[in-house]
Each structure stands twice: as structure tokens, then as C-alpha cells.
Amino acid sequence: xxxxDFGPNELIFLLMATxxxxxxxLIGFAGGGVIGxxxxxxxxxxxxxxxxxxxxxxxxxxxTPILIQLFMAYYGSSLLGFRPDPWVSAALTFxxxxxxxxxxxxxxxxxxxxxxxxxxxxxxxxxxxxxxxxVILPQAVKLMLPPTVGFMVQIVKTTxxxxxxxxxxxxxxxxxxxxxxxxxxxxxxTVSVIYFMLCWPxxxxxxxxxxxxxxxxxxxxxxxxLLAG
Amino acid sequence: xxxxxxxGPVLIHLDRLxxxxxxxxxxxxxxxxxxxxxxTLGAIGRSxxxxxxxxxxxxxxxxxxxxPLLIQLYFVFFSLPMFGLKLSSGSAAILxxxxxxxxxxxxxxxxxxxxxxxxxxxxxxxxxxxSYRIIRHVVLVPAVRAVYPSLxxxxxxxxxxxxxxxxxxxxxxxxxxxxxxxxxFRSFEVYIVIAVIYFVLVQAASLIxxxxxxxxxxxxx
Numbered sequence: 235x236x237x238x239d240f241g242p243n244e245l246i247f248l249l250m251a252t253x254x255x256x257x258x259x260l261i262g263f264a265g266g267g268v269i270g271x272x273x274x275x276x277x278x279x280x281x282x283x284x285x286x287x288x289x290x291x292x293x294x295x296x297x298t299p300i301l302i303q304l305f306m307a308y309y310g311s312s313l314l315g316f317r318p319d320p321w322v323s324a325a326l327t328f329x330x331x332x333x334x335x336x337x338x339x340x341x342x343x344x345x346x347x348x349x350x351x352x353x354x355x356x357x358x359x360x361x362x363x364x365x366x367x368x369v370i371l372p373q374a375v376k377l378m379l380p381p382t383v384g385f386m387v388q389i390v391k392t393t394x395x396x397x398x399x400x401x402x403x404x405x406x407x408x409x410x411x412x413x414x415x416x417x418x419x420x421x422x423x424t425v426s427v428i429y430f431m432l433c434w435p436x437x438x439x440x441x442x443x444x445x446x447x448x449x450x451x452x453x454x455x456x457x458x459x460l461l462a463g
Numbered sequence: 464x465x466x467x468x469x470x471g472p473v474l475i476h477l478d479r480l481x482x483x484x485x486x487x488x489x490x491x492x493x494x495x496x497x498x499x500x501x502x503t504l505g506a507i508g509r510s511x512x513x514x515x516x517x518x519x520x521x522x523x524x525x526x527x528x529x530x531p532l533l534i535q536l537y538f539v540f541f542s543l544p545m546f547g548l549k550l551s552s553g554s555a556a557i558l559x560x561x562x563x564x565x566x567x568x569x570x571x572x573x574x575x576x577x578x579x580x581x582x583x584x585x586x587x588x589x590x591x592x593x594s595y596r597i598i599r600h601v602v603l604v605p606a607v608r609a610v611y612p613s614l615x616x617x618x619x620x621x622x623x624x625x626x627x628x629x630x631x632x633x634x635x636x637x638x639x640x641x642x643x644x645x646x647x648f649r650s651f652e653v654y655i656v657i658a659v660i661y662f663v664l665v666q667a668a669s670l671i672x673x674x675x676x677x678x679x680x681x682x683x684x
Contacts, residue, residue, distance in 0.1 A: 298661045299623040305640075309650035310651050391531040419545055422542065437525075
């Protein structure tokens with residue numbers, strides 16, 4: 235027996251919750267992008283200690299499940315004396331986690347730029363950061379675009395895990411609607427369609443960019459940049 | 464001091480954490496097994512099958528790869544009883560994880576199958592090999608070898624992916640951690656310990672896969 239049927243109101247409820255999925259994905263994308271840039275710069279820095287530090291950062295965030303990272307941020311904040319907040323914890327976790335993956339994507343693209351470019355810039359008297367910013371990155375951007383768009387798909391899908399620390403986005407809204415309507419095929423079918431409509435265009439675009447870049451240099455990363463979720 | 468970390472109340476439950484570890488390994492191994500079977504059949508059907516076989520496979524791959532694992536878990540767990548199929552949460556988790564991995568494995572193995580030169584298959588045909596032998600020895604073995612790094616990376620992601628099946632009340636390491644949090648109230652310490660365990664599991668798995676790859680593909684290409 236169910237309390238109510240799946241109707242237009244429930245659909246609107248789900249669509250409204252999609253806003254938060256999109257917002258969290260955008261935060262993860264922006265925060266992860268900025269942190270990723272720093273991590274990538276550290277990964278190719280002249281100082282071994284900096285490279286080692288960034289490597290450890292990547293190892294931690296790629297080598298543990300994001301759900302555990304979310305729990306650590308959520309409960310760690312209360313340990314530091316803050317009131318645990320799902321949004322703050324999720325925004326922080328998705329930015330830090332995205333930073334590791336973007337760091338690897340960016341590093342791969344930076345390393346695909348021929349070594350001679352670094353040498354030429356050094357010969358012209360450029361220091362490390364100006365070389366990276368003015369010579370290397372503009373050439374690397376073309377290569378990092380396809381995997382970056384591809385990783386956006388992963389971010390959108392992975393935001394669903396934030397529902398498990400109580401953040402009300404699409405996945406959590408789905409379980410709420412399912413609890414009152416008890417029409418799981420309809421509810422989770424609809425939610426799958428919503429996620430699919432968010433992700434598929436990005437996937438197609440990433441595939442298109444990859445074919446366009448594919449003829450030239452290829453980005454080499456240590457692991458294929460996929461995230462379960 | 465009130466905020467000091469205390470690992471004692473967590474570490475006395477090491478035996479239960481090890482039970483969680485074995486459950487996580489079980490989920491991972493079984494879903495990798497079934498997922499790879501799905502992926503192998505999927506890649507063969509996608510590459511060599513007629514249109515009415517290859518198109519549904521393509522749709523399956525796109526659908527799974529563009530929706531979250533969590534929603535796939537919920538769908539399997541809550542919907543199957545509607546069709547009269549009642550699964551325990553553990554079986555539902557294995558089923559959903561296998562369907563999930565199957566799509567990624569199909570895509571990865573398909574890339575491998577397509578990297579096999581057509582001339583190699585034609586040569587096998589002209590030698591009079593049966594189609595089973597061609598697919599098994601001439602196509603699949605070199606295909607798996609070509610994509611082995613991506614495939615093992617996907618398996619490791621699967622290991623980490625099992626952490627969310629607690630959402631449908633299936634038992635594994637993260638669910639065990641949540642139970643310990645409720646008993647000991649040392650939440651942060653519990654998750655630090657769990658993070659370390661996952662980290663060790665992931666490193667061990669990548670070592671095992673690297674060793675296995677060296678063992679399986681010893682001959683020169």
C-alpha cells in the first residue's frame with residue numbers, strides 16, 4: 235500500500251532536487267579544476283619534495299572510496315568544533331577529490347608537450363612558473379579538454395553518493411519519493427532518465443573532442459580516469 | 464582533552480573489521496567474475512554480432528555508463544521484488560555491481576577486440592580454425608592483453624565502488640564501519656582506520672593485478 239501515487243508533483247519534486255545535483259557538480263568541477271591546476275604544477279615542479287607531496291595527495295584521493303572521504307569530512311568537521319554540514323562537507327570533498335583527478339589529467343597533458351619547449355623557454359630565461367603559464371599550458375589545454383569533459387560525467391554521477399551523508403539531491407529525493415509512492419520502477423526509472431540526460435550529452439561531447447584530438451598527441455595518465463559511482 | 468583522537472575503541476573491534484574486509488573482497492571478486500563474463504560476451508556481440516545484437520548491447524553500455532551506480536543499486540534492489548524476484552540485499556548488490564562492471568568491461572574489451580588486426584582473423588580462417596577457436600585464441604587473448612591495464616584499473620574502481628552498497632543494507636567494510644560508529648561514537652577515528660584499510664586493499668589489488676598480468680602475458684607481442 236502506498237501513501238500516494240507518482241504524479242506530476244513527484245516529478246517536479248525530483249526535477250527541483252536535480253538543481254542541487256547540478257550545483258554540487260559545478261562546485262566540484264570549479265573547485266576541483268583550481269586545485270587540480272595547483273596539484274599538476276606541483277607534480278611537474280623542479281623540487282622533488284613538492285612532486286612527492288602532490289603524488290601522495292593523488293594517491294590518497296584516488297586510492298580510497300569517495301564515500302569514506304565524505305564521511306571523514308563530515309565527522310572530521312565536528313571533531314574540529316564545527317557543526318557538521320552536508321553541503322560544506324560535500325563541497326569540500328568533491329573539490330579535493332576532483333583536484334586529484336584533474337591534477338592527473340592536467341599533468342598528463344603537460345607532460346605530452348615536447349620537452350624541447352621547456353628547454354627553449356629556459357634558454358630564453360623563463361623561470362618555472364612563467365614557462366608553465368605562458369609556454370606549456372596554452373599548448374596543453376587542447377589535450378586536457380577531452381578527459382576534462384569526460385571527468386565531468388563522473389562528477390555528476392558521483393554526486394549521488396553525497397545523498398549518503400544526508401545531502402538532499404536527486405538520489406536522495408528519489409529514495410524519499412520511493413518511500414511514499416512505493417513505485418520503484420517508475421521512480422528510479424525517471425531518475426535514471428534525468429541523470430542520463432545530464433551525462434549523455436557530456437559523454438558524446440567528450441567522445442567528439444577525443445576523436446578530434448586523437449590524430450595528434452595522446453594524453454597518457456597512469457590510470458584511466460573513471461570513477462565508480 | 465576532548466578532541467583528542469582515540470583509536471583504542473576502534474582497534475579492539477579489529478576482528479569485525481576483518482569480517483567487513485572479507486565481505487568487501489567477496490563482493491568485489493564475485494562482481495568482477497560476473498562482470499567480466501558479461502563484458503566478454505558483450506564485446507564479442509558488439510563487435511561481431513548482427514545489428515539486433517550489437518545495438519541493444521550499445522544501449523546497455525551507454526545507459527549504465529551515464530547513470531550513477533547508486534541508482535542502479537536502488538533500481539535492482541527495489542524493483543525486482545515488483546516482478547516477483549525477491550533478492551537478499553547481498554545478492555542484489557552483487558547483481559547490480561556485476562551489471563555495472565559488465566558495461567565498462569564491454570566497452571574496454573571492445574576496444575581490445577578492435578585492436579586485433581583483421582588480417583590476423585583472416586589468417587586464422589584460412590588455416591581452417593573453427594569460429595570458437597578463432598574468437599577464443601586469435602581474438603580474445605590478444606584483446607585482453609592489449610587492454611589489461613585499463614581492465615585492472617576498472618577492477619580496482621570496482622573494489623572502491625563496493626563501499627556504497629551499504630545504502631541497500633548489504634554488508635561490507637563501510638557498512639561495518641557505520642555500525643562501529645554508532646556503538647563507539649568515535650566516528651572520525653573509525654573512518655581514518657577504514658580509509659587506511661581501503662588504501663592497503665587498493666595497493667594490494669594493484670600489485671596482484673600487475674603480477675597476474677606479468678604471469679599471464681609472458682610471451683612477447
